[in-house]
Amino acid sequence: MLESRQDRLVxxxxxxGGSLLFWRTYSFHIVDWDPLGLAFWPRIVLGLLIxxxxxLILRGSLDDGPFQKPVAKAFAYLAIIGAYAILxxxxxxxxxxxxxxxxxxxxxxxxxxxxxxxxxxLAAVCTGFIYYVxxxxxxxxxxxGLLQEPI
Amino acid sequence: xxxxxxPAVIMxxxxxxxxxxxxxxxxxxxxxxxxxxxxxxxxVVMAIGLLIPVTFTMSPEVGMSLLVAxxxxxxxxxxxxxxxxxxxxxxxxxATLLDGYPMAQNGEAGRALGNAVIAxxxxxxxxxxxxxxxxxxxxxxxxxxxFPEYVAVTIFAITAVxxxxxxxxxxxxxxxxxxxxxxxxxxxxEDGMPRFDxxxxxxxGGIGLLPALIGIFAISQVMTDALKRDxxxxxxxxxxxxxxxxxxxxxxxxxxxxxxxxxxxVGVIPALGAGPAGLIAYVQAKxxxxxxxxFGTGYVPGVIAAETANNATxxxxxxxxxxxxxxxxxxxxxxxxxxxxxxxxxxxxxxLSNPEIIYAIYFSVFFSSLAMMVILIIFMRPLARVALVPKxxxxxxxxxxxxxxxxxINSRPFDIIVMCIFGFVGYIFExxxxxxxxxxxxxxxxxxxxxxxxxxxxQYGDAMPLVTQPIALTFMVLTVVSIVFSIWQRRRGGALIExxxx
Numbered sequence: 001m002l003e004s005r006q007d008r009l010v011x012x013x014x015x016x017g018g019s020l021l022f023w024r025t026y027s028f029h030i031v032d033w034d035p036l037g038l039a040f041w042p043r044i045v046l047g048l049l050i051x052x053x054x055x056l057i058l059r060g061s062l063d064d065g066p067f068q069k070p071v072a073k074a075f076a077y078l079a080i081i082g083a084y085a086i087l088x089x090x091x092x093x094x095x096x097x098x099x100x101x102x103x104x105x106x107x108x109x110x111x112x113x114x115x116x117x118x119x120x121x122l123a124a125v126c127t128g129f130i131y132y133v134x135x136x137x138x139x140x141x142x143x144x145g146l147l148q149e150p151i
Numbered sequence: 152x153x154x155x156x157x158p159a160v161i162m163x164x165x166x167x168x169x170x171x172x173x174x175x176x177x178x179x180x181x182x183x184x185x186x187x188x189x190x191x192x193x194x195v196v197m198a199i200g201l202l203i204p205v206t207f208t209m210s211p212e213v214g215m216s217l218l219v220a221x222x223x224x225x226x227x228x229x230x231x232x233x234x235x236x237x238x239x240x241x242x243x244x245x246a247t248l249l250d251g252y253p254m255a256q257n258g259e260a261g262r263a264l265g266n267a268v269i270a271x272x273x274x275x276x277x278x279x280x281x282x283x284x285x286x287x288x289x290x291x292x293x294x295x296x297x298f299p300e301y302v303a304v305t306i307f308a309i310t311a312v313x314x315x316x317x318x319x320x321x322x323x324x325x326x327x328x329x330x331x332x333x334x335x336x337x338x339x340x341e342d343g344m345p346r347f348d349x350x351x352x353x354x355x356g357g358i359g360l361l362p363a364l365i366g367i368f369a370i371s372q373v374m375t376d377a378l379k380r381d382x383x384x385x386x387x388x389x390x391x392x393x394x395x396x397x398x399x400x401x402x403x404x405x406x407x408x409x410x411x412x413x414x415x416x417v418g419v420i421p422a423l424g425a426g427p428a429g430l431i432a433y434v435q436a437k438x439x440x441x442x443x444x445x446f447g448t449g450y451v452p453g454v455i456a457a458e459t460a461n462n463a464t465x466x467x468x469x470x471x472x473x474x475x476x477x478x479x480x481x482x483x484x485x486x487x488x489x490x491x492x493x494x495x496x497x498x499x500x501x502x503l504s505n506p507e508i509i510y511a512i513y514f515s516v517f518f519s520s521l522a523m524m525v526i527l528i529i530f531m532r533p534l535a536r537v538a539l540v541p542k543x544x545x546x547x548x549x550x551x552x553x554x555x556x557x558x559x560i561n562s563r564p565f566d567i568i569v570m571c572i573f574g575f576v577g578y579i580f581e582x583x584x585x586x587x588x589x590x591x592x593x594x595x596x597x598x599x600x601x602x603x604x605x606x607x608x609x610q611y612g613d614a615m616p617l618v619t620q621p622i623a624l625t626f627m628v629l630t631v632v633s634i635v636f637s638i639w640q641r642r643r644g645g646a647l648i649e650x651x652x653x
Contacts, residue, residue, distance in 0.1 A: 109543035
């Protein structure tokens with residue numbers, strides 16, 4: 001079903017998304033030092049994208065090559081990565097990272113006592129090593145989150 | 152400008168570069184550069200910048216040798232993660248992963264790394280030869296680039312890559328346009344005012360290049376690999392050969408030369424950089440190949456073209472830096488700082504006042520590329536084993552390393568979220584067969600084309616200089632040729648398939 005409609009779907013997203021962003025360009029600041037202004041270039045790009053999207057909607061499929069349907073489970077893995085990204089600031093790198101590694105490892109390798117032990121060792125070694133390299137050697141300040149000392 | 156070679160000064164410079172302390176600095180610099188190239192988020196620019204104060208107490212020759220060695224090592228090292236885990240540490244390795252990663256997946260990680268290293272060596276050496284022999288000529292060529300020429304060359308680069316990397320031209324052009332659009336988010340470089348920030352302060356900085364790159368390549372690949380069966384059984388496999396075969400090298404002589412030429416010329420033009428050079432050389436190699444359909448499936452000439460060209464930009468960037476004092480890219484801008492800390496001003500005067508420094512830099516480029524090749528070949532076998540690590544161990548490590556690297560750039564957790572969003576975008580693009588390289592090129596070259604296009608219109612009043620200026624016209628003609636050639640190539644491919652099935 002999606003095979004024949006994927007380009008049309010992309011076209012639809014381009015037309016709707018492009019139009020919304022085109023409309024958004026009217027809220028840009030007006031600058032008096034350049035007659036072309038802030039919106040000049042984005043409007044050219046958006047205009048071409050909207051035109052391409054409209055063509056895709058009218059044309060339908062561009063070719064009948066091999067089609068790979070997106071797999072829902074892949075988005076579940078992305079959700080785990082996304083949760084790690086979102087939670088890193090509030091709970092801190094040193095808590096979020098081992099939790100993420102154990103969760104991701106078990107979701108890939110399956111639940112078993114052996115896998116749990118392996119995941120815990122991996123989490124401890126990997127978190128410690130990356131923390132040492134980035135925080136201590138390269139002086140990158142990771143978010144401390146829950147481990148931050150109260151002022 | 153007098154750029155003639157003086158044998159006595161050359162020998163003096165060579166003797167200084169070959170002093171044990173200097174050789175040690177080159178080895179240390181190349182090793183450090185390779186490590187920095189491998190770790191995402193830590194570019195050579197940062198490494199050179201951090202090392203400049205260290206070079207203050209050294210002689211200018213030793214100091215510049217160290218900085219040049221870091222430069223060469225950093226550009227070369229980024230191919231390792233690109234090939235093994237599809238994570239481009241810098242834009243320069245984007246073209247390398249197009250064939251390098253499929254080779255690693257096909258059990259040829261060692262061969263891919265070996266070819267990449269040898270190509271990096273040849274690329275640096277060939278561009279170094281251009282640097283020594285043709286510096287004034289190429290510098291004069293670079294000075295002819297004004298607003299219309301920049302617009303034309305960026306249009307050519309984007310169109311050529313879009314036309315030749317996708318399954319259809321339109322898909323490539325759409326992803327290129329999306330890259331150009333993404334580049335407009337955040338603060339406008341021309342006006343210093345925000346666009347598409349949606350009222351969020353995090354968006355004022357725009358879409359970071361590295362979060363976007365790592366997202367669309369590495370995170371989307373993690374999403375795909377997570378669904379595949381584990382490869383524990385592969386751990387017992389032996390790593391096949393790590394050095395390229397003589398046939399790999401012999402059958403790609405023209406590819407090395409063409410890609411090195413492209414890389415050097417792109418390197419000479421300020422602000423274009425190694426990423427576009429690799430992609431342009433890659434599509435030209437595909438164009439010239441009798442088996443273009445094999446590109447993108449794990450094909451040695453693809454790796455060679457990309458790595459030769461991105462390393463050849465080193466010589467190109469140094470040409471414009473040394474002869475005119477103009478930084479071709481951020482790395483050479485910091486290198487200029489390394490010269491200035493010793494009271495040396497790059498430019499024509501330096502060739503007259505301190506020619507031994509110039510020759511010492513030349514020799515440093517050659518010896519650094521040799522050291523890079525030796526070091527990477529020594530460590531290639533253990534590095535290649537990364538491709539055999541079970542995915543339940545490798546994939547969480549990739550995500551954490553990518554997140555740490557992306558966070559390290561600006562210390563913003565928001566960049567990790569951007570990386571995830573681009574992971575989604577990359578996954579959808581690949582599933583729908585929309586090519587990723589044009590998107591990268593659009594994102595990298597977006598600010599360059601916008602700025603020059605607006606300045607061209609401001610200066611000339613219209614876009615006519617694109618067809619009235621000789622260099623700009625040449626690139627516009629090449630743009631049309633690349634599109635026409637792509638259409639012809641696809642029709643010919645379709646006709647051949649029909650003929651063979653009849």
